[in-house]
Amino acid sequence: MADVALEAGVSGQTVSRVSxxxxxVDESTRERVxxxxxxxxxxxxxxxxxxxxxxxRSIGVIMFTLSSFGNMRTLDAIASAAAAAGYSITLIPxxxxxxxxxxxxxxxxxxxxxxxxxxxxxxxxxDEAHLDLPDGLPVVVIDSSARTRYPVVDTDQAEGARLATExxxxxxxxxxxxxAGPAESYSAIRRRDSWEATLRQHGAVxxxxxxxxxxxxxxxxxxxxxxxxxTVTAIFAANDQMALGALRALHEAGRxxxxxxxxxxxxxxxxxxxxxxxxxxxxxxxxxxxxxxVAALLEGIEGDGPVANVTVPTRLxxxxxxxxxxxx
Amino acid sequence: MADVALEAGVSGQTVSRVSxxxxxVDESTRERVxxxxxxxxxxxxxxxxxxxxxxxRSIGVIMFTLSSFGNMRTLDAIASAAAAAGYSITLIPxxxxxxxxxxxxxxxxxxxxxxxxxxxxxxxxxDEAHLDLPDGLPVVVIDSSARTRYPVVDTDQAEGARLATExxxxxxxxxxxxxAGPAESYSAIRRRDSWEATLRQHGAVxxxxxxxxxxxxxxxxxxxxxxxxxTVTAIFAANDQMALGALRALHEAGRxxxxxxxxxxxxxxxxxxxxxxxxxxxxxxxxxxxxxxVAALLEGIEGDGPVANVTVPTRLxxxxxxxxxxxx
DNA sequence: TACAGCCATGTTGACGTAAACATGAAGCAA
DNA sequence: TTGCTTCATGTTTACGTCAACATGGCTGTA
Numbered sequence: 283m284a285d286v287a288l289e290a291g292v293s294g295q296t297v298s299r300v301s302x303x304x305x306x307v308d309e310s311t312r313e314r315v316x317x318x319x320x321x322x323x324x325x326x327x328x329x330x331x332x333x334x335x336x337x338x339r340s341i342g343v344i345m346f347t348l349s350s351f352g353n354m355r356t357l358d359a360i361a362s363a364a365a366a367a368g369y370s371i372t373l374i375p376x377x378x379x380x381x382x383x384x385x386x387x388x389x390x391x392x393x394x395x396x397x398x399x400x401x402x403x404x405x406x407x408x409d410e411a412h413l414d415l416p417d418g419l420p421v422v423v424i425d426s427s428a429r430t431r432y433p434v435v436d437t438d439q440a441e442g443a444r445l446a447t448e449x450x451x452x453x454x455x456x457x458x459x460x461x462a463g464p465a466e467s468y469s470a471i472r473r474r475d476s477w478e479a480t481l482r483q484h485g486a487v488x489x490x491x492x493x494x495x496x497x498x499x500x501x502x503x504x505x506x507x508x509x510x511x512x513t514v515t516a517i518f519a520a521n522d523q524m525a526l527g528a529l530r531a532l533h534e535a536g537r538x539x540x541x542x543x544x545x546x547x548x549x550x551x552x553x554x555x556x557x558x559x560x561x562x563x564x565x566x567x568x569x570x571x572x573x574x575x576v577a578a579l580l581e582g583i584e585g586d587g588p589v590a591n592v593t594v595p596t597r598l599x600x601x602x603x604x605x606x607x608x609x610x
Numbered sequence: 611m612a613d614v615a616l617e618a619g620v621s622g623q624t625v626s627r628v629s630x631x632x633x634x635v636d637e638s639t640r641e642r643v644x645x646x647x648x649x650x651x652x653x654x655x656x657x658x659x660x661x662x663x664x665x666x667r668s669i670g671v672i673m674f675t676l677s678s679f680g681n682m683r684t685l686d687a688i689a690s691a692a693a694a695a696g697y698s699i700t701l702i703p704x705x706x707x708x709x710x711x712x713x714x715x716x717x718x719x720x721x722x723x724x725x726x727x728x729x730x731x732x733x734x735x736x737d738e739a740h741l742d743l744p745d746g747l748p749v750v751v752i753d754s755s756a757r758t759r760y761p762v763v764d765t766d767q768a769e770g771a772r773l774a775t776e777x778x779x780x781x782x783x784x785x786x787x788x789x790a791g792p793a794e795s796y797s798a799i800r801r802r803d804s805w806e807a808t809l810r811q812h813g814a815v816x817x818x819x820x821x822x823x824x825x826x827x828x829x830x831x832x833x834x835x836x837x838x839x840x841t842v843t844a845i846f847a848a849n850d851q852m853a854l855g856a857l858r859a860l861h862e863a864g865r866x867x868x869x870x871x872x873x874x875x876x877x878x879x880x881x882x883x884x885x886x887x888x889x890x891x892x893x894x895x896x897x898x899x900x901x902x903x904v905a906a907l908l909e910g911i912e913g914d915g916p917v918a919n920v921t922v923p924t925r926l927x928x929x930x931x932x933x934x935x936x937x938x
Numbered sequence: 939t940a941c942a943g944c945c946a947t948g949t950t951g952a953c954g955t956a957a958a959c960a961t962g963a964a965g966c967a968a
Numbered sequence: 969t970t971g972c973t974t975c976a977t978g979t980t981t982a983c984g985t986c987a988a989c990a991t992g993g994c995t996g997t998a
Contacts, residue, residue, distance in 0.1 A: 294984085295948065306945070327984050334953060361701050373699040498884040657955095
């Protein structure tokens with residue numbers, strides 16, 4: 283900065299004013315300074331600026347696997363929203379979801395230069411009592427328990443599961459089998475609970491829950507079992523990947539979809555419309571979740587009032603994998 | 611820091627030494643300082659540290675869509691490798707891949723607090739002449755032209771396409787049709803070129819290239835056309851999503867896979883093994899690409915010598931979607 | 939002319955840290 | 969004992985920026 287000031291024949295303060303777009307600088311001076319900046323390739327030092335201002339203009343995002351469809355879309359939306367607000371994203375991945383790793387990540391976070399944090403951890407794995415985020419650091423949680431002391435932004439899991447289950451019941455199926463997500467996942471639990479509640483509400487028998495782990499393999503394994511059971515006519519998988527695995531199992535077993543068995547997923551991945559048959563599923567608006575969480579966080583950072591929770595609705599996308607229950 | 615120093619009855623410098631784990635501090639003093647830190651909830655200020663050291667311990671990642679399978683896996687690997695080296699990741703997304711947006715991202719980058727940058731932009735969209743990264747800022751490019759002045763880490767696209775094409779030729783197919791990626795993508799071009807070269811090398815006819823855009827829709831559209839052509843017996847799609855779209859088109863047209871037509875993809879997404887039929891494909895090791903690019907970048911940041919390019923091999927994963935050419 | 943008010947610009951200092959140098963005590967060999 | 973080394977710790981300073989205050993020229997009015 284001093285070099286620029288020298289080059290332009292002004293003081294450092296004037297350079298600072300120009301670089302921050304302040305109005306009280308003479309036009310000719312401003313141009314001289316800008317030219318000097320270009321000539322010298324001046325870049326404001328963000329560390330010094332952050333030190334001075336006490337703000338980093340950066341948002342931390344804590345995530346487990348990036349490799350899940352939903353997390354990725356959410357991250358994308360968070361990044362876009364943050365960029366639009368002039369914030370950058372600092373990614374804090376947690377490779378192995380052990381409690382120790384989570385604590386470690388939070389410790390590292392304390393050292394990070396962030397003004398706020400979005401936590402995208404769906405599991406019970408972090409015990410809030412044990413993680414001490416710096417006081418006053420705004421936090422927003424995505425896809426977790428509502429029992430946290432931080433604001434929560436989340437998809438309406440219960441509504442989505444209800445839509446899927448009712449869709450199948452309305453097609454005339456006696457009941458709906460459920461391939462669930464892992465027991466540690468809040469969203470998996472909420473989908474399962476809502477599936478069960480919807481069945482009861484409609485007076486349908488509640489079959490045993492099939493525990494999965496979001497993977498195609500889990501869907502495949504349970505799909506093989508279900509395919510062998512002639513009484514099964516409708517399956518609701520807790521995500522599209524498990525639905526895909528189930529579809530494969532049904533194909534291998536020679537069961538027709540949807541003529542003999544209907545399958546419904548959850549997520550609406552880009553590929554789901556091209557599965558064979560194209561998958562009926564519950565669409566989640568991850569982009570909206572991401573955008574809303576950033577908005578909430580920014581309110582926490584720049585605003586003053588308390589931040590409200592946000593629930594994002596879902597939508598049932600009906601495709602060829604679900605159809606009327608077979609006669610008889 | 612001053613408070614901690616006062617509380618522990620030492621100088622700020624000693625606090626600094628403790629906080630950096632230096633060895634030349636008496637054990638009793640160290641404990642006293644650590645205790646004071648805990649009592650006061652002291653967190654080192656990363657901005658001040660960065661200002662003093664001129665290092666941020668952060669790596670910038672510039673990406674187009676996060677929502678592509680490969681990018682996501684790569685980002686995951688980059689994040690893990692960076693975390694292992696004590697670096698954090700600053701994500702710089704480019705929402706709309708126009709040239710202006712790219713330049714904007716680079717401008718923003720200049721303001722960012724990063725020690726190096728990984729560029730994951732596969733298209734020609736950025737003209738190096740026009741983007742002025744700060745001199746001396748280490749850069750590694752993933753999945754781009756080898757004509758950049760920066761080190762490149764990339765999957766061996768040509769080898770992968772050759773493996774796929776030869777696999778089909780060896781199964782007795784007269785030739786192989788290709789659903790290509792977008793013309794702006796370097797990796798798409800390399801796969802196409804290698805496909806073509808392999809066909810020629812084996813004396814096979816080279817059918818017209820079918821231009822796609824990575825999407826399942828593109829695969830579906832071209833798949834419908836190919837399904838209607840009785841001479842087509844083998845399809846090599848430039849990625850798994852287009853292969854999935856093609857599979858759907860073939861199903862709809864009632865063409866048997868692989869009895870009548872074989873299909874091979876590229877990427878090996880997690881879902882590909884569960885497609886119907888399970889997809890033969892070329893596996894890319896995105897995690898390796900990510901890890902290597904971070905290693906290369908760190909060498910550029912912390913090392914001194916020139917950084918070499920890295921090529922990561924691929925592997926053909928044979929599944930049920932490819933089989934011998936139909937007789938006659 | 940005199941004085942107030944405004945505006946562009948300059949000067950000073952502080953943000954929190956760590957490198958460089960300084961100090962002083964303890965240990966050890968001649 | 970003397971002189972030299974080693975090691976823990978303290979002091980000073982600079983990193984680059986920007987807020988706060990200071991300065992000085994210009995304009996307009998009484």
